[in-house]
Amino acid sequence: MSALLSVRDLVVEYPSPCGRVRAVDGLSLEINRGETLALVGESGCGKTSLGRAIVRLVRPTAGEIRFDGTDLLALSGEPLRRMRRRAQVVFQDPKASLDPRMSAGRIIREGIDIHHLATGAEADARVGRLLGEVGLSRSDAGRLPHEFSGGERQRIAIARALAVEPEFLVLDEAVSALDVIVRAQILGLLAALQAERALTYLFIAHDLSVVERIATRVAVMQRGRIVECAPTRQIFDAPAVAYTQSLLAAIPRVPW
């Protein structure tokens, strides 16, 4: 089993009026090729900061991030750009993460153009295939984000991420804004795409119940650190840490 991503002693800090705030506090973790690691914790625990640091959207204060053996933090310029193609992000709110003035087709195609993966008719064909792969139709390429439902917009965001043929996806609360039925559909889509494309996922969520079906392992995060990390079954059946137990206890219970 080899680690695709390895994070060591990572620190992410932000300036604030009352000094520096430490969002990620000396955190280490590994994500194996082909697995889904769920990162679960409450608002403010630092999970989004960690996800963003991993794809270099924020610059860590200290620590090391290795992606497929390469030190991510040492990269810049063209090598960084090439690395970015391999690790993509899907955000929580597709309404905010999709340009409202760009058609779905252009949104998906932009990465293909930037990374010179295809041109002309070949690029158009790729966009069409991607739309099909995420459960939309080719004719949707010309429509604008507001013409889609929330679930469909998230499908566009997934197609955009997949367009550059990444190996790794950070899914940051990617299903949290969706209603339960659409959420189940998107989780199914993500599982199918992972199997077809041998993808590795970092699945960030605040709700343990959401990750049960999709995660290989679960890392529970509190105040910038991982407090427990174990295979999913073990987290649900025998949580070792009180904080994990409290997250499990918060899941609404159905008495029947």
Place this chain on the structure above:
Amino acid sequence: MTSLLSVDALRIDAPNDVPGDAASDVRNGTRRTILHDISFDMAAGETVGIVGESGSGKTSLALALMGLLPHGLRATGRVTFEGRDLLTLDDRTRRDLRGRRMAMVFQEPFTALNPRQRVGAQVAEMATAHGQRDGRRARLDAMAMLERVGLAEPEDRAQRYPHQLSGGERQRVLLAMALLLAPVLLIADEPTSALDVTVQAQVLEVLRDCQRERGMALLLVSHDLGVVAGTCHRTIVLHEGRIVENAATREIFTAPRHPQAAALVAAVPRTGPPGTRA
């Protein structure tokens, strides 16, 4: 059993070019009638869940009951609350009922609060706006209610502005405003969807406790049957603007009749602390 609230053949239509998110389906030309032939009754002190996927019309239903439908949407039918038809009330009577007899909490507490006013004053204003002349009395009542809904350090929090509170704290403030005048009906529209699961559990507990203590009727709107299950005895399932199921919550879980109800049941994660798994 006399009804507290009786909805009879309620229908909501959207004429062309209706603004606002509530009518996005309509704008896209997929649906012009948001709710069709909605009829149900609620007894005093009863807890009823309204469940359905996005766009099923559940928020429009809640807003119609409160008389808060976006401009341009037209409600027809009859909504009788304490013997009065809400749809034909004049604004003045409706304003008087709202807050005093029926109240509502919304999904996003941030947008429901005034960003430029301290939250303690906003809660107290609920009392003064409804005729409490004694400002000191209003403030004391507001503080007591903030404490009742479990706001930690209420004296300190009351002095803050909405942006200085967490999402869970803001939702407790809204709950305090809604409960301050002891309404007989509380409509809660996705009150916990924007909150962490741990905070969601706390807010639902406050809601349940207050409902029980006061014998208040509660209409809880959610896309998640799991949230409704522990709180509501009866659940109404909405699908494409129609009621497809109206039964005891337990019955919906154990023997859903409509496919949409079955899909909602299937989407509820059946997890919980070890040993309680279904």
